[in-house]
Structures are given as C-alpha cells and as structure tokens.
Amino acid sequence: MKSWFHLNPHSGIPMYLQLKEQIKTAVAGGALHPGDRLPPVRELALTLTVNPNTVARAYSELEREGILSAEQGRGTFVSGGEPLLREEERRVQVQSLIDKVLVEAFNLRITGDQLQAIWEERLRAWEKRLQR
Amino acid sequence: MKSWFHLNPHSGIPMYLQLKEQIKTAVAGGALHPGDRLPPVRELALTLTVNPNTVARAYSELEREGILSAEQGRGTFVSGGEPLLREEERRVQVQSLIDKVLVEAFNLRITGDQLQAIWEERLRAWEKRLQR
DNA sequence: GAAATTGTATCAAAACATTAATACAATTGG
DNA sequence: CCAATTGTATTAATGTTTTGATACAATTTC
Structure with missing residues (x-):
C-alpha cells in the first residue's frame, strides 16, 4: 500500500482528473477493494506535493459518482454497496x-x-x- | 441537405466541440460521404447563429484529424483517402x-x-x- | 482582371476551470 | 472533555479555453 498514484503537473490534464482516473482504474482493476481506506486528503496531498483541495476534489467527485464514500472525521473509503443509478x-x-x-x-x-x-x-x- | 446540425449554447459543452462531434457522427453514420461539401464557414455560422470562427475551428480541427479537407477559395469537403496515422x-x-x-x-x-x-x-x- | 467567395491568421475579450489559502465541522482517541 | 484527525465549505488568485472582431490570402466566377 505504497506510492500508488503519481501526478504529472505538465501533462495538460488537470491533476484532480489524473487522480480520479487513477483511483477509478485501481478500483476497477482490483488494486482497491470495497471498504479499503484511502489516505487522508492532507497526507496524500503531501506525498503528491499538491494542494489538499486537489485531493479533496478528486475524492468528493468520486463520492458523487458512488465510487468512494467519505465520512467526516473518519476517512474516505472505497464503497461497495448498491450503485447510485438504476x-x-x-x-x-x-x-x-x-x-x-x-x-x-x-x-x-x-x-x-x-x-x-x-x-x-x-x-x-x-x-x-x-x-x- | 438541410438543417443537419444544431448547437446548444447552454449545454456546458463548447459549441465548436458539439459541431465537431455532430460532423464526426454524420460521417461515421453515412449521412456525409467522402467528397461531400460542407457549407462555407460563414454560411453555417449564420444558420447556427454562431461566430464564423467557431465553425472554422471545428472544420480545421477535423482537418487535422483527417476527417475533412479544406481548400482555400473552394470549400471544405469530407475526405475519403488514406488515414493520417499508421x-x-x-x-x-x-x-x-x-x-x-x-x-x-x-x-x-x-x-x-x-x-x-x-x-x-x-x-x-x-x-x-x-x-x- | 476585378469582384465575389471561401478558408486562414492574429489578436483581444470574455467566460470558465483549476488551484490555492483559509476557516469550519464532525468524529475519534486519550 | 480536549486535542488531534479528518472531511467540507468559502472565497480568491491564477491559468486556460472559448468566443469574437477583424484583417489577410487563395481560388473561382464572370
């Protein structure tokens, strides 16, 4: 569970999108499982040398999409249950x-x-x- | 050969992209054939109530992608021949x-x-x- | 060859998106 | 209960993209 993600600030693709994409791929590919906890926004922001808001944005958009599930004070997790959409x-x-x-x-x-x-x-x- | 395309200025998708997409779909779907001439940029801009540059941008990007072929003074055409990429x-x-x-x-x-x-x-x- | 038609280029304005700074709120752990 | 940890919200600064105004260049048409 080490340096999973890496962002390229010069790729032309916004970093929060790069991160989203990498998380989605990790989930789809089985590198992340339902219930797994992701690093706290500040921690991941440090390792990626990026503003915490950038990580927070990726997390919260993925939550809207039903892929992650965040709980204030506890952390952010890969969500397992039912899909949001029918x-x-x-x-x-x-x-x-x-x-x-x-x-x-x-x-x-x-x-x-x-x-x-x-x-x-x-x-x-x-x-x-x-x-x- | 009438009102093929229509753009929504409020869709959140840039209008030149909407137009590109619609042209690509028309070509793939057989509504436009190799050699067919597209309306002049100014004319299409009028019917779509859009700046001529917007149409010109769609056309020229599609030319870069090998889907259209433009000749100054003559017009813009659906290109038939060989793909650009190998x-x-x-x-x-x-x-x-x-x-x-x-x-x-x-x-x-x-x-x-x-x-x-x-x-x-x-x-x-x-x-x-x-x-x- | 001149006028009309057509695509192209340049540059600026406006709109939009991304990133950052900072403060707030809920939960946990001692 | 208090400090620490964690996600959230707000707002501003910056950067990028899209659209627009205008002028230029090649070809066609008469």
Whole structure:
C-alpha cells in the first residue's frame, strides 16, 4: 500500500482528473477493494506535493459518482454497496460511451473486424485483473 | 441537405466541440460521404447563429484529424483517402478508448455479460448504418 | 482582371476551470 | 472533555479555453 498514484503537473490534464482516473482504474482493476481506506486528503496531498483541495476534489467527485464514500472525521473509503443509478440509467451511460468509441473507430478507418478483435482482447485483459 | 446540425449554447459543452462531434457522427453514420461539401464557414455560422470562427475551428480541427479537407477559395469537403496515422497508432488510440469504457463500466457495476450484450447491440446498430 | 467567395491568421475579450489559502465541522482517541 | 484527525465549505488568485472582431490570402466566377 505504497506510492500508488503519481501526478504529472505538465501533462495538460488537470491533476484532480489524473487522480480520479487513477483511483477509478485501481478500483476497477482490483488494486482497491470495497471498504479499503484511502489516505487522508492532507497526507496524500503531501506525498503528491499538491494542494489538499486537489485531493479533496478528486475524492468528493468520486463520492458523487458512488465510487468512494467519505465520512467526516473518519476517512474516505472505497464503497461497495448498491450503485447510485438504476440499471436503466447505467446502461444508457455505457451505451453512449460505446457509441463514442464506435464513431471514433470508424473515423479512424478501423474495420468492424479489427474493432471486434481489439474489443475482445481488451475485455479478456480486464477480466483477468477482475476475477480476484 | 438541410438543417443537419444544431448547437446548444447552454449545454456546458463548447459549441465548436458539439459541431465537431455532430460532423464526426454524420460521417461515421453515412449521412456525409467522402467528397461531400460542407457549407462555407460563414454560411453555417449564420444558420447556427454562431461566430464564423467557431465553425472554422471545428472544420480545421477535423482537418487535422483527417476527417475533412479544406481548400482555400473552394470549400471544405469530407475526405475519403488514406488515414493520417499508421495502423499501429490508430489501434492504440482505439484500445485506450475501450479501456476507458471498461473502467467506467466496471465502476458502474455493469457485469461483463451485460457489457458484452450492450457492445453487440451497439455494434449491430452501427453496422446497419454503415453498410451503404 | 476585378469582384465575389471561401478558408486562414492574429489578436483581444470574455467566460470558465483549476488551484490555492483559509476557516469550519464532525468524529475519534486519550 | 480536549486535542488531534479528518472531511467540507468559502472565497480568491491564477491559468486556460472559448468566443469574437477583424484583417489577410487563395481560388473561382464572370
């Protein structure tokens, strides 16, 4: 449980977004489990040499998204339970993300077959990391 | 070839991005074909009640991406020919988009099976629109 | 060749987003 | 109960992006 995250102040991507992304990836990939406690905002801010507000923003946006759960005085944790949105809404979100991928892919002149192959490859890669 | 695009100034998404997105979708979906001419920047700017620079920005970014092709004095056209990036690079781009979808999906607690079903459904939906 | 049409370039203004400084509030631990 | 720990809220400073005004350049049309 050491130096998980690292931020690049010059990447052009806001640091709070970099952190959000890394936390989401860690959760999806099984490096963080429901109930795990994240470092306090000030502590993580120190190790990342970043303003505490930057960490706080990442945490609180992830809480709004139902991925973390914060309790004042106690800490911030990976949340396990029920999704915030109902099935239908989550489905729609994923659909629209996938539609974006399809538009991009076709504009990149990727064929349906190539696309399908990449999809299967990536899905397999993630399934491995998920079945812990 | 009428009122294709419409922009919402209050959506929170910059208008030049909305326009880019709509053009990309039209191209991917077969509403616009290689060689088709787009309206002149000033004309489209009028119909969308937007500054000409806004349209020009969308056009020129899409040109950089190899989707449109502009010629001063003549107009702007949907480009048909070879992709700008080589196979490998395009593959990587699509891969990373798909990885983002997977992370989002798993954080939304969508199961692999559900995800696979949505993928197949959307791919079929687009394939229909593409085989013209 | 001149006027019209079209995309391009430059620069500034306005809007927006990110980061920072600081203070507040709830919980825990002794 | 008091100090320490932790997340939250407010506000300002800074930085970045988007939009707009205007002028320029290439091509077409007559």
